[in-house]
Amino acid sequence: MTAQILDGKATAAAIKSDLTARVAALKEKGITPGLGTVLVGEDPGSQKYVAGKHRDCAQVGIASIQRELPATATQEEIEAVVRELNEDPDCTGYIVQLPLPKGIDENRILELMDPEKDADGLHPMNLGRLVLNEPAPLPCTPNGVLTLLRRYGVETKGAEVVVVGRGVTIGRSMPLLLTRRSENATVTQCHTGTRDLAYHLKRADIVVSAAGAPHLIRADDIKPGAAVLDVGVSRNAEGKIVGDVHPDVAEVAGWISPNPGGVGPMTRAQLLVNVVEAAERRAG
Template identity: 80%
Template sequence: MTAQILDGKATAAAIKSELATRVAELKSRGVTPGLGTLLVGDDVGSQKYVAGKHRDCAQVGIASIQRELPATATQEKIEAVVRELNEDPACTGYIVQLPLPKGIDTGRVLELIDPAKDADGLAPMSLGKLVLNQEAALPCTPNGILALLRRHGVETKGAHLTVVGRGMTVGRSIGLLFTRREVNATVTLCHTGTRDLSAQLRQADIIVAAAGAPHIVRPEDVKPGAAVLDVGVSRDESGKIVGDVHPGVAEVAGWVAPNPGGVGPMTRALLLQNVVEAAERQAGVRDTADHAG
């Protein structure tokens, strides 16, 4: 058996074309959504990610506001730029590219982001609203994973999701999304303190591997027919991406999200969706009622 592909590239393209229609609608009402990015330092990987986000924006008609600071920037300088983005009416949503340089208090920076402009869904107010089931930007990677499953007809209701990794961008928040009533999965969160990872993986209908540990999910850990999504980004000696999922898993699983080409493009598409939805809220064309679960 060879798994079917959860094609993140094609699915992200479909979402982007739908967003382009919504952006055109907003523009006809005189509102142009604008994504701001703040990149601190000269990490080549981060520069590439940020460039990709602005390329996506151009494709759907979202304006770009690019701010960059040197790796030596102080906490005060970074916070000053965040305040500028909060004030800038052209910037309807923005992200602070992570990780920030050593010595910077990331939590304090994220706290300053105007909740109405948080495009990542990673600022404290957005994460709090996720807990409370109130409308707010959703974290892009978990929301991208959900969209990828839904658009391929993978059932989440009653499914057992096992997540590997408790990082801020995926593991910590994905369970809050997948246990919402309209998603209705049962969620297990595994981390380095988990005693028997294989046992936790073998019961899963859906596996999300976001540990940053090369090939930590092996074929013998996967229930036949399960959906396996690889979020891991490690690099081998030659700089090639190595995921958290062993390639042999494709022989056992029912669905696999390739890496690259799976969750990464979805993360970017759902970032754009957050920017569009924030602009819609700011323009008063989107209801802000509680989404009681």
């Protein structure tokens, strides 16, 4: 068996095509969606990631609002930029690029954000709304995973799903999305305290791994025909960036997301979706 590729690049391109039409319709009403980014410091990875977001914006017609601060910026200076974007009518949604420099209280920064402008879907209030099953911007990566599964017809209703990892960005919110009535999956969450990871993996119809452990998951861990989505990013002993899933899993799985090229493009696409949906809510 060779797994079908869950192509995040192609799916993201289709989403962008749809968003381009929706943005054009908003502009006819006099509304131009705007994505703001707050970048503190000169980390090359963060700079590259933010630049990619603004390229995506240009492709679909979303305006870019960029705020850059030096690594020496104080808590007060960063908070001032957040308050500015909260009040800026041209900013439909925005993100604060993490991590922030040492000594900065990230949680305090995130809590200052206007929840209605939370493009990442990670504001504490919006995560609380997700727990309560109330409307809110959805976390980009978990929602990207679901969109990719739907695109390829991978059924979640009644499925046994294992989520590996418990970080806020993916691990905490992924089970919340999967257990909604619209998805109706049964979820097991595994982490560093899980005694026998392979036992749980072998029972799973769908595996979403966000552990950040190089090639943690191998072919003999996976049930034949399962869908495997690799969200992890780490470096192996040679310093090469790799995912959580070993390449040999593709010989056993029914579907597999490549890394890179799987969930990553979907995360960026869902960020744009959150911005456009916020603009559409404003338009009524």
